[in-house]
Amino acid sequence: xxxxxxxxxxxxxxxxxxxxxxxxxxxxxxxxxxxxxxxxxxxxxxxxxxxxxxxxxxxxxxxxxxxxxxxxxxxxxxxxxxxxxxxxxxxxxxxxxxxxxxxxxxxxxxxxxxxxxxxxxxxxxxxxxxxxxxxxxxxxxxxxxxxxxxxxxxxxxxxxxxxxxxxxxxxxxxxxxxxxxxxxxxxxxxxxxxxxxxxxxxxxxxxxxxxxxxxxxxxxxxxxxxxxxxxxxxxxxxxxxxxxxxxxxxxxxxxxxxxxxxxxxxxxxxxxxxxxxxxxxxxxxxxxxxxxxxxxxxxxxxxxxxxxxxxxxxxxxxxxxxxxxxxxxxxxxxxxxxxxxxxxxxxxxxxxxxxxxxxxxxxxxxxxxxxxxxxxxxxxxxxxxxxxxxxxxxxxxxxxxxxxxxxxxxxxxxxxxxxxxxxxxxxxxxxxxxxxxxxxxxxxxxxxxxxxxxxxxxxx
Amino acid sequence: xxxxxxxxxxxxxxxxxxxxxxxxxxxxxxxxxxxxxxxxxxxxxxxxxxxxxxxxxxxxxxxxxxxxxxxxxxxxxxxxxxxxxxxxxxxxxxxxxxxxxxxxxxxxxxxxxxxxxxxxxxxxxxxxxxxxxxxxxxxxxxxxxxxxxxxxxxxxxxxxxxxxxxxxxxxxxxxxxxxxxxxxxxxxxxxxxxxxxxxxxxxxxxxxxxxxxxxxxxxxxxxxxxxxxxxxxxxxxxxxxxxxxxxxxxxxxxxxxxxxxxxxxxxxxxxxxxxxxxxxxxxxxxxxxxxxxxxxxxxxxxxxxxxxxxxxxxxxxxxxxxxxxxxxxxxxxxxxxxxxxxxxxxxxxxxxxxxxxxxxxxxxxxxxxxxxxxxxxxxxxxxxxxxxxxxxxxxxxxxxxxxxxxxxxxxxxxxxxxxxxxxxxxxxxxxxxxxxxxxxxxxxxxxxxxxxxxxxxxxx
Numbered sequence: 064x065x066x067x068x069x070x071x072x073x074x075x076x077x078x079x080x081x082x083x084x085x086x087x088x089x090x091x092x093x094x095x096x097x098x099x100x101x102x103x104x105x106x107x108x109x110x111x112x113x114x115x116x117x118x119x120x121x122x123x124x125x126x127x128x129x130x131x132x133x134x135x136x137x138x139x140x141x142x143x144x145x146x147x148x149x150x151x152x153x154x155x156x157x158x159x160x161x162x163x164x165x166x167x168x169x170x171x172x173x174x175x176x177x178x179x180x181x182x183x184x185x186x187x188x189x190x191x192x193x194x195x196x197x198x199x200x201x202x203x204x205x206x207x208x209x210x211x212x213x214x215x216x217x218x219x220x221x222x223x224x225x226x227x228x229x230x231x232x233x234x235x236x237x238x239x240x241x242x243x244x245x246x247x248x249x250x251x252x253x254x255x256x257x258x259x260x261x262x263x264x265x266x267x268x269x270x271x272x273x274x275x276x277x278x279x280x281x282x283x284x285x286x287x288x289x290x291x292x293x294x295x296x297x298x299x300x301x302x303x304x305x306x307x308x309x310x311x312x313x314x315x316x317x318x319x320x321x322x323x324x325x326x327x328x329x330x331x332x333x334x335x336x337x338x339x340x341x342x343x344x345x346x347x348x349x350x351x352x353x354x355x356x357x358x359x360x361x362x363x364x365x366x367x368x369x370x371x372x373x374x375x376x377x378x379x380x381x382x383x384x385x386x387x388x389x390x391x392x393x394x395x396x397x398x399x400x401x402x403x404x405x406x407x408x409x410x411x412x413x414x415x416x417x418x419x420x421x422x423x424x425x426x427x428x429x430x431x432x433x434x435x436x437x438x439x440x441x442x443x444x445x446x447x448x449x450x451x452x453x454x455x456x457x458x459x460x461x462x463x464x465x466x467x468x469x470x471x472x473x474x475x476x477x478x479x480x481x482x483x484x485x486x487x488x489x490x491x492x493x494x495x496x497x498x499x500x501x502x503x504x505x506x507x508x509x510x511x512x513x514x515x516x517x518x519x520x521x522x523x
Numbered sequence: 524x525x526x527x528x529x530x531x532x533x534x535x536x537x538x539x540x541x542x543x544x545x546x547x548x549x550x551x552x553x554x555x556x557x558x559x560x561x562x563x564x565x566x567x568x569x570x571x572x573x574x575x576x577x578x579x580x581x582x583x584x585x586x587x588x589x590x591x592x593x594x595x596x597x598x599x600x601x602x603x604x605x606x607x608x609x610x611x612x613x614x615x616x617x618x619x620x621x622x623x624x625x626x627x628x629x630x631x632x633x634x635x636x637x638x639x640x641x642x643x644x645x646x647x648x649x650x651x652x653x654x655x656x657x658x659x660x661x662x663x664x665x666x667x668x669x670x671x672x673x674x675x676x677x678x679x680x681x682x683x684x685x686x687x688x689x690x691x692x693x694x695x696x697x698x699x700x701x702x703x704x705x706x707x708x709x710x711x712x713x714x715x716x717x718x719x720x721x722x723x724x725x726x727x728x729x730x731x732x733x734x735x736x737x738x739x740x741x742x743x744x745x746x747x748x749x750x751x752x753x754x755x756x757x758x759x760x761x762x763x764x765x766x767x768x769x770x771x772x773x774x775x776x777x778x779x780x781x782x783x784x785x786x787x788x789x790x791x792x793x794x795x796x797x798x799x800x801x802x803x804x805x806x807x808x809x810x811x812x813x814x815x816x817x818x819x820x821x822x823x824x825x826x827x828x829x830x831x832x833x834x835x836x837x838x839x840x841x842x843x844x845x846x847x848x849x850x851x852x853x854x855x856x857x858x859x860x861x862x863x864x865x866x867x868x869x870x871x872x873x874x875x876x877x878x879x880x881x882x883x884x885x886x887x888x889x890x891x892x893x894x895x896x897x898x899x900x901x902x903x904x905x906x907x908x909x910x911x912x913x914x915x916x917x918x919x920x921x922x923x924x925x926x927x928x929x930x931x932x933x934x935x936x937x938x939x940x941x942x943x944x945x946x947x948x949x950x951x952x953x954x955x956x957x958x959x960x961x962x963x964x965x966x967x968x969x970x971x972x973x974x975x976x977x978x979x980x981x982x983x
Binding site for chain 1: 579580583584585587589590591592594595597599600602603604605681682691694695698699701704705706707709712714882883894897898901902905906907908909910911912913914915917918921922923929931932933937938939940941942944947948950957958959960961962963964966967968970971978979982983
C-alpha cells in the first residue's frame with residue numbers, strides 16, 4: 064500500500080511543487096527537498112517493509128526459561144497500538160513531515176490523524192486528499208484536521224500516540240496537557256535544535272575539507288531559507304581559522320541571490336510568512352548582543368524582484384562568537400532562517416564543552432581527517448545528539464549532507480531537541496508498538512511466536 | 524561489581540529482615556519477597572551482564588550503505604547517558620525497588636541517586652550505606668536522599684534519567700515539572716494498576732485451574748497485605764461461576780490469620796501505616812457503592828495479638844461486581860491493601876472489554892486450558908498490559924506467579940500504569956542509553972563499532 068501511495072504522490076509532484084511555491088514561497092530546490100523527500104521516504108518504507116514477515120505482532124528475542132522443566136517460559140512481543148497516531152506537524156515540511164511519520168505508522172497498522180501547521184496546511188491537505196481518493200487504504204486509515212488543534216488532546220487515549228514537531232514551548236504544552244498526563248499517552252517530540260558543524264583542527268584554508276564545510280554551511284543557510292530543524296546554526300572553527308573561514312563563507316554567500324522564487328536568477332527564497340520574518344529579526348537582535356555580524360546586516364537589503372513590504376525575505380546573516388564558553392544566546396536561540404554563527408574553539412575539550420552547550424541537538428557534523436579527533440568528538444557529544452555526521456577526504460562529496468534526514472538513520476535528539484526518535488529504518492515502527500511479556504506454556508508461546516515477524520528485522 | 528554488591532547485601536539479610544519487620548511490619552514472607560527479591564535481582568544482572576562485551580558504547584544493527592561506493596555508511600549506537608539515574612521510589616519495596624533499578628543503571632555506567640519513600644526509607648538507607656562502605660563502587664556511583672524530595676527535580680538535566688514509582692498523581696507532577704519539561708528529561712514511570720486475573724470459561728469447580736486461581740487470588744491478597752503494584756485487583760470469572768468461585772476464595776481467606784507479624788500464628792501483616800490504612804478504607808467505601816461485599820466487612824474485626832488503635836491492619840475483603848461493563852470504581856480505584864473484586868463476564872468479547880477498562884495495567888493472568896481462548900485474550904489485551912501470564916494444566920504450579928516480577932521479563936505497563944518499562948533482562952539498559960546514528964567513513968565506523976558490544980545481546 065505504501066508503494067502505491069508513493070506512486071499516487073509522485074503522479075502529482077508538479078502540483079505539489081506549485082502549491083509549495085504558492086503557499087511557502089518555495090523555489091524548485093526548496094520544494095524538492097520537501098516533496099521529493101516525502102515521496103522518497105514513502106518509497107523507502109515500502110521497500111524495507113518487505114523484510115517484515117506477515118503477522119499480528121512482532122516477536123522480540125529468545126524464549127526465556129522460567130521453570131526447571133521448561134514447561135513454563137517467557138517471550139517478549141511488540142503489539143501495534145490499537146489507537147490512532149496523532150501527528151501535530153511543523154510548518155516547514157508539509158509534505159515530508161506527513162510522510163516520514165505516516166509511513167511507519169501505517170506499516171504498523173495504526174491509523175493516522177494529521178494536524179498540519181495552519182500556515183502551510185494546504186499541501187498536506189492536498190496530499191491526504193489524493194491518498195484518500197486513491198482508495199488504497201481502508202476507510203479511516205488517514206484523516207486530517209486543518210486549523211487550530213483546539214481540544215484535540217482532550218480526546219487522545221491510552222491507546223493513542225501523539226507525535227509532535229514544533230517549538231519547545233508548544234511541546235511542553237503537549238506533554239503537560241492534563242489528559243495526556245493522566246492517561247500517560249505516549250508522546251514523541253521533535254523540537255528546537257541548535258545544531259553544530261565542526262571544522263577539524265588540521266583543516267587549513269585551501270584543503271578539501273575546509274572548502275567542503277564552507278559549501279555545506281552556505282547550502283544549509285540558504286536551502287529552504289534555513290528553515291530546517293537540522294540546519295547548521297553554530298559552526299565551530301579552530302580559533303586561528305575564524306577569520307579566514309568567515310571570509311570564505313561570506314564570499315560564497317555574496318554569490319547567492321535572495322528573491323522571488325519565480326525569478327530564475329534567485330536562489331534563496333523567503334521564510335514562510337511575516338511572523339517568521341519578525342521572529343528571525345528578534346532572534347538576530349539577541350545574537351547580536353554577544354556576536355559580531357560578519358555579513359547580512361545591510362540596512363538597504365532588497366530582495367530581487369519582490370516587494371519588501373509584502374514579502375518575508377531575510378538576508379542571510381553570518382555572525383561570529385569569540386567566547387563560546389561564556390556565550391548564552393548562541394547556544395539557546397534558534398533563529399529559524401538563513402542565519403549561522405561561527406564559534407571559535409581551542410582544542411578538543413573546549414570543542415566538546417561548547418558543542419554540549421546546545422543541550423541536546425538533532426545533528427552535529429565533523430569535518431576532519433584526524434581519525435582520533437573525530438572519534439573523540441563522537442564519544443564526547445554522541446549522547447546529546449541524534450545523529451553525528453563525519454566527513455573526511457575519502458568521503459569527500461559522497462556524504463549525505465548535514466541537514467539531510469535519510470530515512471535509514473535516526474532523526475531526533477535529546478534535551479532541547481525534544482527527546483524523540485523518528486525514522487531509523489524499521490526502528491520507526493517501535494513508536495507505534497507496545498512491548499509486553501507473555502509468560503506461559505512453552506507450546507502455546509511457540510505457536511504464538513510462530514505467527515510473528517522477528518524484531519531483529521527492525522535493526523537490519 | 525554487581526555480584527559483589529549482591530554478596531554484601533546477602534551477608535546482611537537477617538538485619539534487613541529485622542528492619543522490614545520494624546519499619547514495614549513485614550512478616551518473614553513479606554520481607555523475603557522484598558529483600559530476597561532484591562538480592563536475586565542483583566545477582567541476576569551480575570550473571571547476565573557477562574553476556575555483554577566490554578566497550579564504551581553498544582552497537583545496534585548493521586552498517587547502512589549511504590553512498591554507491593560504500594565509502595560513506597551509517598551505523599546506530601547506544602551510548603550511556605552521561606548524567607545520573609534519579610530514582611524516586613515507592614514505600615512498598617524499599618529493598619527490591621532500589622536494586623531492580625540500580626542494577627541496570629550501574630551496569631550502564633550511570634551513577635544512581637535514590638530518593639526512597641519517607642515512610643520506609645530506613646531499609647533503603649541501610650542498604651546504600653552497606654554498599655558504599657563495601658568500597659565496591661567508585662565514589663559517587665550511588666547516593667541517597669532521605670525525606671522530602673523538595674527541589675530535587677529543579678536540578679535534573681538533559682543528561683539525567685528520572686525513574687519514578689508511585690501514584691499517578693505524583694507521576695503527573697514529575698512529568699509536568701517545568702524543568703523536566705523544558706529539558707525533555709527522560710522520565711520512566713510505574714504508577715497505578717488495576718490488574719486482572721481471568722478464569723477460563725471451561726474451568727468448573729473442582730478443576731485444577733479453578734483451585735490454582737483460588738490459591739493465587741488469596742496469595743495475592745495477603746502477601747505483603749496486598750501492597751504490591753502487581754497484585755490482582757480484579758478477578759474476571761464466567762458469570763455462572765461467580766458465586767462458587769467467591770465461596771472458594773472466602774473459605775481459603777478464613778484460614779488466614781491477620782495480625783502481629785511477630786506472632787507465628789499470624790500470616791497476614793498490616794499495611795505500612797495509618798495513612799495507608801485510611802486510604803484502603805476510603806477506597807473500599809467507593810467500591811462498595813457498586814459492589815457487594817462477600818467477605819471482610821466485619822465491624823468487630825480484631826487483628827491477632829495487636830492493638831487495633833495503634834496498628835494498621837486491614838481485614839482482607841472480597842467484593843463482587845455483577846455489571847463490569849457499567850462499573851466505574853472497580854476499574855479506577857486501586858485499593859492498595861488486601862482487597863480484590865470478582866467481576867462476572869459473559870464470553871470473550873465481554874471479557875476483553877472489561878479487562879481493557881483498566882486503561883493500562885502491569886499484568887493480567889489467564890487460567891485456562893482452551894488454547895484459542897488464551898490466545899485471543901492475549902491478542903485482545905496485550906497492548907494494554909506489560910505482562911500477560913497464561914496458566915494451563917500442563918504448567919500447573921510451575922508458573923512464576925501473577926504478582927511476581929521476574930527480572931528476565933518486562934515490568935511496567937501503558938496508560939494508568941505509567942507507560943514505563945523496567946527489567947526485561949538486559950533491555951533494562953535501554954533506559955540508561957541514548958540511541959544515535961553515526962554517518963561517516965566506512966573504515967572509521969567499522970573501527971568504532973569494533974569497540975562496542977552488540978545490542979543483539981540485550982534481547983537474548
